[in-house]
Amino acid sequence: MLRWFQRGKKQRADGLYRYGNERLIELQDVIKTYDTAAGTFTALKNINLKVDDGEFVAIVGKSGSGKSTLINMVTGIDRPTSGHVFIGDTAVHELNEGQLAQWRGRNIGIIFQFFQLLPTLTVVENVMLPMDFCNMYAPRERRDRAMKLLEQVEMAEHADKLPSATSGGQQQRVAIARALANDPPILVADEPTGNLDSRTAESVFELFESLVEQGKTIVMVTHDQDLAKRVSRTVVIADGQIIEQYLARVFPSLSEAQLVEVTREIEPRKYSAGEVILHEGSTVEKFYIIIKGGVQVVIDQPQTGEIVVASMGPGQYFGEVELLHGGHSIASIRADLHHGVEVVELDDDTFKRLAAQSSELRASVDRTAHERARENLTARGRKVHRG
Ligand code: ADP
Numbered sequence: 131m132l133r134w135f136q137r138g139k140k141q142r143a144d145g146l147y148r149y150g151n152e153r154l155i156e157l158q159d160v161i162k163t164y165d166t167a168a169g170t171f172t173a174l175k176n177i178n179l180k181v182d183d184g185e186f187v188a189i190v191g192k193s194g195s196g197k198s199t200l201i202n203m204v205t206g207i208d209r210p211t212s213g214h215v216f217i218g219d220t221a222v223h224e225l226n227e228g229q230l231a232q233w234r235g236r237n238i239g240i241i242f243q244f245f246q247l248l249p250t251l252t253v254v255e256n257v258m259l260p261m262d263f264c265n266m267y268a269p270r271e272r273r274d275r276a277m278k279l280l281e282q283v284e285m286a287e288h289a290d291k292l293p294s295a296t297s298g299g300q301q302q303r304v305a306i307a308r309a310l311a312n313d314p315p316i317l318v319a320d321e322p323t324g325n326l327d328s329r330t331a332e333s334v335f336e337l338f339e340s341l342v343e344q345g346k347t348i349v350m351v352t353h354d355q356d357l358a359k360r361v362s363r364t365v366v367i368a369d370g371q372i373i374e375q376y377l378a379r380v381f382p383s384l385s386e387a388q389l390v391e392v393t394r395e396i397e398p399r400k401y402s403a404g405e406v407i408l409h410e411g412s413t414v415e416k417f418y419i420i421i422k423g424g425v426q427v428v429i430d431q432p433q434t435g436e437i438v439v440a441s442m443g444p445g446q447y448f449g450e451v452e453l454l455h456g457g458h459s460i461a462s463i464r465a466d467l468h469h470g471v472e473v474v475e476l477d478d479d480t481f482k483r484l485a486a487q488s489s490e491l492r493a494s495v496d497r498t499a500h501e502r503a504r505e506n507l508t509a510r511g512r513k514v515h516r517g
């Protein structure tokens with residue numbers, strides 16, 4: 131049997147998947163355009179998204195922001211105009227139609243807002259259908275397996291009914307059982323609770339939570355802010371772009387429209403292990419937010435050599451004190467010696483414009499300015515080499 135996918139397990143010694151991707155799901159520089167009567171419309175603008183094995187990710191955003199288009203890239207229902215979609219050891223964007231259908235059937239369970247059960251098949255037959263298509267289970271095992279899945283979603287007693295004889299919430303449970311038919315490592319759901327009342331939505335969501343506990347990776351589009359708060363990560367998409375989550379945290383008072391605008395201007399940048407981002411004494415021209423990895427704050431002394439005065443990680447930032455208080459960098463900032471760092475960089479003008487609207491940030495800058503000055507003085511007074 132052909133396998134395009136080693137389920138969830140990284141096979142290579144370096145811990146990466148086959149194409150060098152480190153996460154189970156990786157969208158790299160994905161752009162999707164549609165040709166319409168009015169011209170070319172860009173629904174996804176350079177999307178980079180990484181999802182780890184076992185994560186429960188909610189995709190949120192206004193209607194028309196590109197959520198469905200985005201998850202159709204993950205399932206291979208639609209193809210990117212440019213960019214890469216890696217799922218485990220598979221380059222999804224490179225599969226032909228036949229390979230794609232087989233790969234999807236085995237590896238991705240898809241759940242839709244309107245259930246999309248086949249009306250002429252019974253509940254249990256609907257659940258067996260993906261097994262018949264992918265041939266992963268022997269024909270005589272299939273009904274038993276479908277019944278077990280229906281038990282898991284508490285629909286076993288309705289197995290022989292037609293979908294139309296069951297409620298919306300029940301149909302969605304059947305759709306989830308169907309999505310689990312071939313025991314895929316990944317479930318993708320497009321507004322699965324969008325057509326359900328809140329109590330039924332809650333029970334469907336709890337079912338998802340238990341599946342994540344059992345090791346599934348779930349990517350779910352939702353409008354429901356309360357549900358979105360209960361997943362391991364929320365990805366906000368607006369106008370075809372992912373809003374950098376750390377930007378939203380550093381500037382909590384910005385509106386979504388402002389965040390989109392800033393997100394458009396920035397480009398995450400990588401510095402390799404040990405690379406110096408700012409030299410002590412140099413003019414600071416940018417504001418940096420760490421989104422991955424870390425940095426060390428280092429000062430150099432003639433007598434003792436370098437001293438590491440602080441380390442910073444994701445969500446922390448630097449450059450703001452110099453940009454707002456003037457002056458040169460009081461220390462060198464270098465990328466973590468083992469992992470390097472990925473940062474978002476804002477130019478001076480953009481940063482000042484945003485900072486002007488954020489009194490929390492300005493207050494914290496004033497505090498940090500004082501703390502840093504003190505830290506540096508203390509560190510310079512020490513006669514030990516800690517570098
Ligand atoms: P969401 O799921 O967030 O509501 P979609 O991903 O469905 O948004 O759509 C994003 C944008 O792309 C919308 O403006 C929509 O009109 C447009 N779009 C989606 N599919 C097509 C298509 N096949 N042809 C043209 N435009 C499309």
Ligand code: MG
Nearest residue numbers: 197198199320
């Ligand atoms: Mg949609």
